[in-house]
Amino acid sequence: MSLTPEDADPSEQRAVARPTAANAQPNRVTFNRLELNRILNLYGRMVADGEWRDYAIDFLKDRAVFSVFRRASEVPIYRIEKDPRLARKQGMYSVISATGLILRRGHELERVLLVIDRKLAVV
Numbered sequence: 876m877s878l879t880p881e882d883a884d885p886s887e888q889r890a891v892a893r894p895t896a897a898n899a900q901p902n903r904v905t906f907n908r909l910e911l912n913r914i915l916n917l918y919g920r921m922v923a924d925g926e927w928r929d930y931a932i933d934f935l936k937d938r939a940v941f942s943v944f945r946r947a948s949e950v951p952i953y954r955i956e957k958d959p960r961l962a963r964k965q966g967m968y969s970v971i972s973a974t975g976l977i978l979r980r981g982h983e984l985e986r987v988l989l990v991i992d993r994k995l996a997v998v
Contacts, residue, residue: 903934910984915926
């Protein structure tokens with residue numbers, strides 16, 4: 876007995892047409908848990924000091940971006956980017972200011988974030 880298109884379960888047809896989550900995700904660059912933990916610790920300290928108020932995370936095909944805002948309606952004051960294409964060259968991590976100036980770039984996230992952390996130490 877063969878099934879005609881009218882007899883087939885519609886959920887099976889949708890499942891075949893829809894791409895699986897496993898196929899869609901490897902095309903994106905993401906922050907791993909340790910990287911995100913370090914960034915969010917810095918973000919929490921800056922929020923506690925009243926410097927930052929909002930953030931956004933974008934996982935793109937070529938890079939991951941953590942944007943920091945003073946107010947949600949403004950442009951980001953800092954962008955922390957991870958671009959794996961630069962891993963063997965200048966380093967895959969970078970901190971970029973609101974004007975587009977690259978403040979620091981390197982191979983280790985901890986060292987790159989010091990450019991933002993040091994601004995807290997100045998009194």
